[in-house]
Amino acid sequence: MERIDWGAPWLGAVRDLGVRVQREVFEGKPVAEALNVLSTVSFRFVPQSDLPEGTAYEQYIWDTRRVPTRDNLHDFFNGLVWLQFPRTKRRLNQLQAQAIAADGVQAVRGPLRDAVTVFDENGALLQAPDALWDALRSRDWQRLFIDLRPLWAEARLVLFGHALLEKLVAPRKPMVAHVFHAPIAMNSIADVDGWLADQVDASAWSTKPFTPLPVLGVPGWWPANQAPGFYDDAQVFRPLRAAPVP
Template sequence: MASVGITPLSAIDWGAPWLEPWRVLGEPLAQRVTATAEPVHAVLQSAVGARLPVGFAPQSELPAGTAYEQHIWDTGRVPTRDNLHDFFNGLVWSQFPQTKRRLNQLQAQALATQGVRAARGPLRDALTVFDENGALLSAPAPLWHALRARDWQRLFVTLRPLWAQAHLILFGHALLEKLVYPRKPMVAHVLQAQNAINKIATWEGWLCAAMEADAWADKPFAPLPVLGVPGWWPANADPGFYADAQVFRPLRATQADARR
């Protein structure tokens, strides 16, 4: 992990609020990689691999010309590089193993039907978006109404006290990787979860059961600038934080018409 151009796992701030669900497992594994220089796949496999439906393998196991998702489905082996992206992917596999396996199954089925194309197609695109950049949010209805309307002032300022009743967990491993160096424009693609869910085991069972190809092809997600979440970034205590229209963009007229 000390190679030139690769961000080391030691750069992760495990005190960041979005990493709270991942810290108990992730922090000691990151420390082990940093201290021993063991490959990421070997650390993940020895720590969590035995209880998962897949194992972690070196990236070199992926044959040239073979689709990544198809290889995982066919072999039960996840090619893993020594970087932040694949480390976080391993953590998500460890906490959401059945959901990740379901994602992989749907990807493999689409590949079997459509083959590898330059464009993924609606279903594979939606699955990839959620896998890389997704999040789950359980929240009171007024927050969801404001989020879907992209009424940012109402969502984050007027209704701010309601966030104490919300539960948000980041699922996308690319999003977790990007947030090692947080920037205001970072956006999650959020799926509405059942109310009152606050344990990963419960999220896992619900999400895996809810993942149906017909519904997911339409991308049932809402964009959420994650550093706007109350308590997740000190600067958002100032209501003026949300006045940045380059980040907190209003719903376009065509989008509003489509919602009617």
């Protein structure tokens, strides 16, 4: 936890709260207790040991409004996202619990649970002009990051996935967010949370309505992306796949 750089742009949505929770941890509190100290929501964080053996994690959260939490970075960031995006996290949890109630816990997740997990772990919201979105969807990286670079001043990328936040503590070029299209008009995180919770629809999300975005390519997010040729790496900035021939 000492390695977290709170000045990093990808931590913008959780920075203020994260610094305060981190301080509680450094004073000796377990992560669950530290999160509860700063919590203003109606659910609680509990030690992982409170999760009964044989009970699905998502089902337990839905039934009890308690979030089992380990003392590690992964659950630290998960807790911060729960506190900053409570409505969306509760909605995602509802879909997970409903799918478990209907189908049980299986070796392979169904399409809905898979989509929810992808966004929960690695999701982000991009508020950006249409030109940037058009370039992103077509994987036109040259246009997206070089030709339209000044337009990024009008965009905002808000990271949601706690696994992605954890991985970015040690940033590497290939790290990718699964991005959902959000309107530019929203300013506060509370507004974003309310809007996103209303967008989480079981039928629509089963198709994974997300677009991959290598986050360290975002202008201003990593000094290395100013270097010539940074975006020429096809292993990271992959072209759009051709549609299969009928």
